[in-house]
Amino acid sequence: MAANETMTRSTADEAARERxxxxxxxxxxxxxxxxxxxxxxxxxxFAFPDRMTFGSQVLIMVMFALSLDLxxxxxxxxxxxxxxxxxxxxxxxxxxxxxxxxxxxxxxxxAAGVVAALVGVAVGWFILRxxxxxxxxxxxxxxxMLQEAGNIRSDFxxxxxxxxxxxxxxxxxxxxxDLYGHTNYVYVLVVLAVVFYFxxxxxxxxxxxxxxxxxxxxxxxxxxxxxxxxxxVTVYAISAGIAGIxxxxxxxxxxxxxxxxxxFDVSAKVMVxxxxxxxxxxxxxxxxxAVYMIFEDKLSKLSPTFWQFGIGLxxxxxxMFARRxxxxxxxxxWRRIVKRGAP
Amino acid sequence: MTAALDVKGxxxxxxxxxxxxxxxxxxxxxxxxxxxxxxxxxxTTLVNLITGVLRPSSGEVVLNGEDITSWSxxxxxxRGLARTFQINQLFRGLTVLENLCMTIGERxxxxxxxxxxxxxxxxxxxxxxxxxxxxxLVDDALKPVRExxxxxxxxxxxxxxxxxxPRVLLLDEPAAGVPSSETHLILDVVAALDPDIAVLIIEHxxxxxxxxxxxxxxxxxxxxxxxxxxxxxxRNEKVREVYLGQEHGHG
Numbered sequence: 001m002a003a004n005e006t007m008t009r010s011t012a013d014e015a016a017r018e019r020x021x022x023x024x025x026x027x028x029x030x031x032x033x034x035x036x037x038x039x040x041x042x043x044x045x046f047a048f049p050d051r052m053t054f055g056s057q058v059l060i061m062v063m064f065a066l067s068l069d070l071x072x073x074x075x076x077x078x079x080x081x082x083x084x085x086x087x088x089x090x091x092x093x094x095x096x097x098x099x100x101x102x103x104x105x106x107x108x109x110x111a112a113g114v115v116a117a118l119v120g121v122a123v124g125w126f127i128l129r130x131x132x133x134x135x136x137x138x139x140x141x142x143x144x145m146l147q148e149a150g151n152i153r154s155d156f157x158x159x160x161x162x163x164x165x166x167x168x169x170x171x172x173x174x175x176x177x178d179l180y181g182h183t184n185y186v187y188v189l190v191v192l193a194v195v196f197y198f199x200x201x202x203x204x205x206x207x208x209x210x211x212x213x214x215x216x217x218x219x220x221x222x223x224x225x226x227x228x229x230x231x232x233v234t235v236y237a238i239s240a241g242i243a244g245i246x247x248x249x250x251x252x253x254x255x256x257x258x259x260x261x262x263x264f265d266v267s268a269k270v271m272v273x274x275x276x277x278x279x280x281x282x283x284x285x286x287x288x289x290a291v292y293m294i295f296e297d298k299l300s301k302l303s304p305t306f307w308q309f310g311i312g313l314x315x316x317x318x319x320m321f322a323r324r325x326x327x328x329x330x331x332x333x334w335r336r337i338v339k340r341g342a343p
Numbered sequence: 344m345t346a347a348l349d350v351k352g353x354x355x356x357x358x359x360x361x362x363x364x365x366x367x368x369x370x371x372x373x374x375x376x377x378x379x380x381x382x383x384x385x386x387t388t389l390v391n392l393i394t395g396v397l398r399p400s401s402g403e404v405v406l407n408g409e410d411i412t413s414w415s416x417x418x419x420x421x422r423g424l425a426r427t428f429q430i431n432q433l434f435r436g437l438t439v440l441e442n443l444c445m446t447i448g449e450r451x452x453x454x455x456x457x458x459x460x461x462x463x464x465x466x467x468x469x470x471x472x473x474x475x476x477x478x479x480l481v482d483d484a485l486k487p488v489r490e491x492x493x494x495x496x497x498x499x500x501x502x503x504x505x506x507x508x509p510r511v512l513l514l515d516e517p518a519a520g521v522p523s524s525e526t527h528l529i530l531d532v533v534a535a536l537d538p539d540i541a542v543l544i545i546e547h548x549x550x551x552x553x554x555x556x557x558x559x560x561x562x563x564x565x566x567x568x569x570x571x572x573x574x575x576x577x578r579n580e581k582v583r584e585v586y587l588g589q590e591h592g593h594g
Binding site: 020213217 | 394396415416417418419420421425428433434435436437438440444445446448449450453454456457458460461462463465468469472476481482484485503507
């Protein structure tokens with residue numbers, strides 16, 4: 001049948017097919033603007049040598065927002081409790097260092113990722129049967145329960161006073177953590193790059209496509225035979241693992257952790273960052289986290305009491321004029337320019 | 344010979360509302376079966392029971408000799424049961440081609456893969472394009488579904504079901520919402536379906552039903568009112584009263 005059709009196909013039809021196929025074949029290719037955020041991140045290392053600790057915090061939040069993008073932007077799972085996994089990762093390395101003397105940093109973040117992912121499977125299995133507001137409430141409840149559990153056993157977790165004075169081995173046995181956080185910045189940036197590579201592959205894979213399908217129309221996914229629940233639990237676990245790694249880096253960067261990492265504020269903040277940058281576009285996490293944190297930093301210095309007003313204003317403007325986030329805004333502007341330039 | 348689809352004594356209640364009553368329905372391989380009935384007769388509910396969107400209160404659904412009553416929608420779909428929806432259920436933000444590739448990917452189990460690029464399998468893209476070509480949709484392949492006129496979206500809806508390579512196909516009012524100037528497109532597609540696929544069509548347009556179907560089941564208030572060949576249904580006085588009388592009074 002196929003051969004027969006090929007023979008009767010006109011050249012115009014053949015060209016239309018080729019064009020269509022080409023688009024899918026090339027969709028995952030790296031385009032030049034994708035290099036920009038990485039160049040900026042590397043540039044910051046040289047441009048702001050005395051702000052490296054802040055820089056590390058930004059990169060950690062980028063990773064955390066990226067983990068949320070995987071479930072929110074791609075699979076359409078709305079979570080206001082993602083701090084649960086960030087906190088799990090943060091406490092995994094803290095407790096491992098404190099109680100077990102496991103102070104090697106790289107294996108520490110891997111362990112944190114695994115712990116968070118495993119909990120992600122267990123929790124996801126249960127809560128991802130639900131959707132919409134029910135699911136949203138369950139994510140909030142889970143993070144609150146973890147925080148409260150940590151509070152009950154504050155003899156073990158340090159409670160809201162935290163576990164101070166954690167020390168970690170030099171990176172790869174060589175690079176000491178310095179006072180200015182130079183080593184740490186490079187370390188976090190490298191981990192972020194590795195994580196980002198994985199996320200990017202997942203997003204452009206058939207599995208990633210299926211996630212988009214679930215977001216776009218779950219009824220159709222069921223109808224075409226997709227094991228929706230399994231897909232959701234899988235991506236939830238991956239996202240949890242990445243959030244856990246971000247949390248582990250947070251502990252290692254600060255050498256200190258308290259139960260506030262489980263705060264609702266943290267979950268809400270990361271979602272705001274992502275929405276500000278743009279969901280479902282990978283780099284929204286970069287832009288959103290960076291803009292939010294720089295704003296927060298500048299404004300809180302300007303007015304230590306009223307800085308949240310500025311953040312609020314930023315959000316109102318974003319919601320009014322940039323529904324698809326800052327990247328969505330940039331996208332629209334770019335299309336306009338291209339259109340105007342075309343004959 | 345085992346029937347492609349066998350529905351036995353199906354019942355479904357929503358509280359006190361008994362929407363499906365003791366329905367028996369058999370589709371042989373290659374069947375061309377129409378399901379008609381007044382609004383609210385429970386036609387779409389029956390489709391939802393067969394495809395597993397709803398669970399029956401009692402009764403059995405048998406697909407190619409296998410009892411699938413307790414199976415999930417997805418399991419049924421993977422065993423060759425496909426449907427179209429009365430109201431389009433498509434991935435509106437994705438391109439037409441992506442919609443088709445998604446269906447093929449899930450059918451073949453490609454979507455378990457997290458590492459390879461979705462575009463890397465040329466065979467999948469080619470097959471998707473073949474399906475689009477059959478419905479003259481290649482020129483729209485790169486457009487997001489939401490930018491297509493409704494009639495063309497209906498065609499995508501059918502292409503999606505066909506891309507599942509079904510053995511049993513349930514068409515829920517395929518021409519609904521399509522401007523009359525374009526209904527012939529959809530009907531041509533339906534008429535040209537693979538003769539091996541068992542097809543159950545829900546349709547209000549009696550011209551379509553009589554042209555397409557070799558068997559007709561009339562559903563009234565959730566129960567099978569009567570069943571027969573188009574000729575028998577046409578001559579049935581009672582059917583004319585409950586159904587044809589209202590809608591085909593002029594004919």
